[in-house]
Amino acid sequence: MELRRWQQEIIDGFPDIQKAHRRFIIKAPTGAGKTVLASEIIRQFYAGEKVIVLCHRLVLLEQLERALAREHKVCKLNLNHSEKAFVDYDVLLSTSTRARDILDDAVAQAKLIIIDEAHRVSPNGTGYKRILECFMEKGRDDAHLLGLTASPERRTADQRDQLSLAFDAIIDGADMEKLFEEGILVRPRYRPHFIHDLELASIDISSGDFPVTKLAPAIIKSSMISHACSIYLEEREKVTPKPISAWFCPDVTVAETTVEAIEELGLSVNLITASTPIKERMQMLSAHARGEVEAVVSVGVLAEGWDNPHCNLIVHMRPTLSKVLWGQSVGRGLRAAEGKDSCVVIDVSSNWSTFGPVENLQWSLWSHRGTYLRYKNRFQWIAQQPVDEQQSYFLCDNKLESGLRCSHIYLKDKFSDTGCPVCGSYSAIDIHKEQRMEDSVNDIGLHRLFFERIPAIYEEMNKDIWRTLGRTAWTGAERDELIFLAFCKAFSLVSGVPSSSDSEFWHYALQGEAAIRHFLVENRIQITKGEEFEHAVLVDGLMHGRRIRALQANHGILLCGELFAECSEEELERKYQRALQIIERLSVMGCSSQDNLPYFKAKDVV
Helix, strand or coil: CCCCHHHHHHHHHHHHHHHHCCEEEEECCCCCCHHHHHHHHHHHHCCCCCEEEECCCHHHHHHHHHHHCCCCCEEECCCCCCCCCCCCCCEEEECCCCCHHHHHHHHHHCCEEEEECHHHCCCCCCCHHHHHHHHHHHCCCCCEEEEEECCCCCCCCCCCCCHHHCCCCEEECCCHHHHHHHCCECEEEEEEECCCCCCCCCCCCCCCCCCHHHHHHHHHHCCHHHHHHHHHHHHCCCCCCCCCEEEECCCHHHHHHHHHHHHHCCCCEEEECCCCCHHHHHHHHHHHHCCCCCEEEECCCCCCCCCCCCCCEEEECCCCCCHHHHHHHHHCCCECCCCCCEEEEEECCCHHHHHCCHHHCCCCCCCCHHHHHHHHCCCHHHHHCCCCCCEEEEEECCECCCCCECCEEEEEECCCCCCCCCCCCCCEEEHHHHHHHHCCCCHHHHHHHHHHHHHHHHHHCCHHHHHHCHHHHHHCCCHHHHHHHHHHHHHHHCCCCCCCCHHHHHHHHHHHHHHHHHHHHHCCCCECCCCCCCHHHHHHHHCCCCCCCHHHHHHHHHHHHHHHCCCCHHHHHHHHHHHHHHHHHHHHHCECCCCEECCEEHHHHC
């Protein structure tokens, strides 16, 4: 089989990957060909060896079986499987919970374990935890654990449930821009709208996302479904060769209401949920793939493992705080097909303005509570874009004849006389301007301030005085002052050596976090948990403002300033970036003598 360019690049570099990492994830977009790559890796580097391929759902397992059986002798474990592992076959396929005794035996023999949809791996869950522990304790020394996913990140604040505890590196397999250029994927064309009457602010998100029990009634009450249908009628006329759509809903009530609305438009539609029997589901999806049914509305079953290359319209109707969910669902429409030049993404859930285009999403093996709290701002991505004097994002505020507001989000020249590209209205809100007014302190401003103020103040200060008052600064500090001091202490403690990957960056960052936690616990200093990290706290300390008193501000600046004379600009930059990550985590997670984290045990200090 002829490999795609990105697949061949991974194959060419695979010996180096094997040497550098024992547990790693290969990241590639939906539709890029991860299963083909897995088969080729087995063929070229593990021929004659024992291999395990795992995934969390039977439907995905059947797809993998069909793909791998072409090149390899495969056995899929069933519920009643009783034979020992690897009898007359080399590749064992299973979910993480089937035939546990056989899987445990297989893990000890396997030279390669592949986990598909690896973002589902929970190091602290009931499924993969046992397999991971077995791999580390009983696995062969020369064995590798390889994850495959388009979105290597877990939406969890639990520090015992992070992907970094299962994998130590992300290998960036396929750049989406290159896949667009090669015609492997089609470009998404976004049609984002902000639904004014969808009330999300009062919904409790302590679980890590909008709970569907609260989200669904809010959607039904709002104009979201009406907006989605109205926009869909416009966009279905523009796609080629004919409209084939997938609609993503948060629960059955929203999905059923959406199906009724689509039927009222006179369009063919099927509803698929977790309770839809497998045989019936396959029949519906086959009809959709053949173009006999225009729309398929789903609840939680098509975001992973489903592929219809002819799908050229995605309608996203589930507001979420998970960029994994956003990226996975949009990716379902990006596969290339004959006559298909793009995929329209109709977003009435504000996920585009929250996370940005899926082709620009950034991923990390570590996260914390603040990772999802920041997405309470449904214009988060727009707010983080660099200030442009010429262009800005606008929200159309025009009221249409239907009674709905246009609500289209679009980028335009601030000084042009053009209106909304959808309705032509000039009535609009400058989102970028509004967001900047609310969030005047941002990463860019803090960075500039830090590197300007620290050396300037340090050069003029009486260093001996502020050094001797260090203990007093810590013991008399209030919470905001502790945050400022902890940031400065983290800057002094964290390594400034280069890192060549996301996993290396987090290795040094977590080492630094462990060091500052050790210091705090050893000196009986406690930082209480907060809702989210505020850049303004650090700015106040650097500017000698009102929240951070002079004693704490000057001692913190002293801790940082001592490094400016010793380290290169590159080292200082690396220390700053890691210290910023550390203080964000400390601010939302807190620090106490009860800490029990994978990388820091307070009891060892106490």
